[in-house]
Amino acid sequence: MTIPALLSDQVAQAFRAILGDSLPEGFCPVVSASQDLRFGDYQCNAAMILAKQVKMNPRELAGKVVEALRASCSQAIPEIAGPGFINFRINAAYYAERMKSMLGDERLGVPLAAEPKSIVIDFSAPNVAKPMHIGHIRSTIIGDTLARLARFMGHTVITDNHIGDWGTQFGMILWGWKHLLNQENLAKDPIETLLSVYKEVNKLCKESPDLLVDCKAELVKLQGGDPENLSIWKRCVSLTQSGLEKIYEQLDIHFDYWLGESFYNDALEPLVNDLLNKGIARVSEGAVCVFSDGFHKPQQDPFLVNKDGEWQPVPAIIRKADGAFLYATTDLATLDYRIAHFNADSIWYVVGAPQDKHFKQIFDIERMRGVQGDFRHVAFGSILGHDRRPFKTRDGETVSLQDVIDEAIQRATRVIEEKSPDMPADEKARIARMVGVGAVKFAELSQNRLSDYIFDWDKMLALTGDTAPYLQNSYVRVKSIFRKLEEGEYTPAAASPELSEDAEIHLARLLARYAEIVPSTLDDCRPNLLAAYLYELARAFHSFYEACPVLKSSGDTRTTRLSLCDLTARVLKQGMGLLGIEMPDRM
Numbered sequence: 001m002t003i004p005a006l007l008s009d010q011v012a013q014a015f016r017a018i019l020g021d022s023l024p025e026g027f028c029p030v031v032s033a034s035q036d037l038r039f040g041d042y043q044c045n046a047a048m049i050l051a052k053q054v055k056m057n058p059r060e061l062a063g064k065v066v067e068a069l070r071a072s073c074s075q076a077i078p079e080i081a082g083p084g085f086i087n088f089r090i091n092a093a094y095y096a097e098r099m100k101s102m103l104g105d106e107r108l109g110v111p112l113a114a115e116p117k118s119i120v121i122d123f124s125a126p127n128v129a130k131p132m133h134i135g136h137i138r139s140t141i142i143g144d145t146l147a148r149l150a151r152f153m154g155h156t157v158i159t160d161n162h163i164g165d166w167g168t169q170f171g172m173i174l175w176g177w178k179h180l181l182n183q184e185n186l187a188k189d190p191i192e193t194l195l196s197v198y199k200e201v202n203k204l205c206k207e208s209p210d211l212l213v214d215c216k217a218e219l220v221k222l223q224g225g226d227p228e229n230l231s232i233w234k235r236c237v238s239l240t241q242s243g244l245e246k247i248y249e250q251l252d253i254h255f256d257y258w259l260g261e262s263f264y265n266d267a268l269e270p271l272v273n274d275l276l277n278k279g280i281a282r283v284s285e286g287a288v289c290v291f292s293d294g295f296h297k298p299q300q301d302p303f304l305v306n307k308d309g310e311w312q313p314v315p316a317i318i319r320k321a322d323g324a325f326l327y328a329t330t331d332l333a334t335l336d337y338r339i340a341h342f343n344a345d346s347i348w349y350v351v352g353a354p355q356d357k358h359f360k361q362i363f364d365i366e367r368m369r370g371v372q373g374d375f376r377h378v379a380f381g382s383i384l385g386h387d388r389r390p391f392k393t394r395d396g397e398t399v400s401l402q403d404v405i406d407e408a409i410q411r412a413t414r415v416i417e418e419k420s421p422d423m424p425a426d427e428k429a430r431i432a433r434m435v436g437v438g439a440v441k442f443a444e445l446s447q448n449r450l451s452d453y454i455f456d457w458d459k460m461l462a463l464t465g466d467t468a469p470y471l472q473n474s475y476v477r478v479k480s481i482f483r484k485l486e487e488g489e490y491t492p493a494a495a496s497p498e499l500s501e502d503a504e505i506h507l508a509r510l511l512a513r514y515a516e517i518v519p520s521t522l523d524d525c526r527p528n529l530l531a532a533y534l535y536e537l538a539r540a541f542h543s544f545y546e547a548c549p550v551l552k553s554s555g556d557t558r559t560t561r562l563s564l565c566d567l568t569a570r571v572l573k574q575g576m577g578l579l580g581i582e583m584p585d586r587m
Ligand code: ARG
Pocket: 122, 124, 125, 126, 127, 162, 163, 164, 331, 334, 349, 351
């Protein structure tokens, strides 16, 4: 049990003893970490909330609770503060006890989820023959972290790469394939080649509108099942997939499924008919649309928009007047499939904020159909260049994920070369990959996902500040302590830590907090909570290491300090692992 959960139970018991039957049923006091350690380690505002309900003075109620807790709570000293807060100062001895149990626990104190769920995580999802751009980076990295966290918490996780493998771009691609394709380039770099074919045809179409008609005809043939076009399309998809696999491999990111948009083609027509039959959709100007059913207030209604003070309908179109199905239609079919085949309780979509309206409409149509679940749009902002405009290459192109990885590794190689010129070349290469990829991932994950951030190579690869290289370097430093020990000089199981110095207590406090941070990072789908915590932990470690000699100390003090180092290394490694970042042993 985490410390806040434990304190919450004790506070609840104290309330029950004081209020008896007037305690509202199921009342669960919230205990949270204090922002400011001067007020203790944890705090609880339940007395203030309850006082209103039971018509008591909040400070008086808090006072009674504190009195009851003084007798029952051995882990902390409770204090009353302000209008009725209860603050807790955790005893050093209790932190030592926590350390002891962490030392023998592979999960380092993190509890498993009380109710394991089946969670489908939909992330990355680039489009065939369109650039996998920097926006897909955010989805790929955040989605992977959520999958790791959810698995670690004991959920059943299904990762599904819902690639855009069926769309109007194929008209141009098919024409280009037949008239422009360079087979040699295709073999070398399929993703880039398909993309440049697409760009080329796009340009030609602008010059001669007749070509557009030809492309459209290719698309219609594909949709009609023409064997030649179908087989070209299949090759495009599979070439793209193998190109993507290479990128994901470098990132150590893997998918359980690759059910792209085309997988749902046959489900679209029956779905639209079903929605028509149920009266959820109706025909408007030839198209099949879903309109608001008036369930929400207009402000919250995803099918309404306010124009000049008036609410106007923005229906979700699920079949165009020409019979074509849309992105929304596919997403509805996809959701059905995931519930039916993966038994999904939860479906999380890691997709940029501009698709907010799309997902709100999808989830709301599910409500109209009576389909229930924890459906979340895990949105994120943009990545910007130094000019605060969308991040682009020098010649104004979107930056591809592969370019980012390549450059990150190159730059990391320079960092390693400077730090450890004598390292063997293959080790250098291995570590440069960990550092480079880690730097890109950490720069992403340490941001609040909803805000835009500036892509800054120098900052993300710096050995100081909240960067992967800093944390990796901290880990290496902790590990190096253990390399200086004789065999058998430290056995974690035998350690019984005792804490006395402030720096020791503070490090132990942060170590214990790991058990709270991991679950709440997943609850809020906010990897930056874990990233910020790991940075704080590394900093606390450095302060501790400056204030408290480890190898030069002796006896129990030495064992305690070694176990603080040991736990710091383990939390750093596991925590960064949950962010998908590897820790080198040397660098
Ligand atoms: N392919 C889409 C894009 O690049 C993202 C798909 C996200 N997933 C989904 N189920 N809609 O914008």
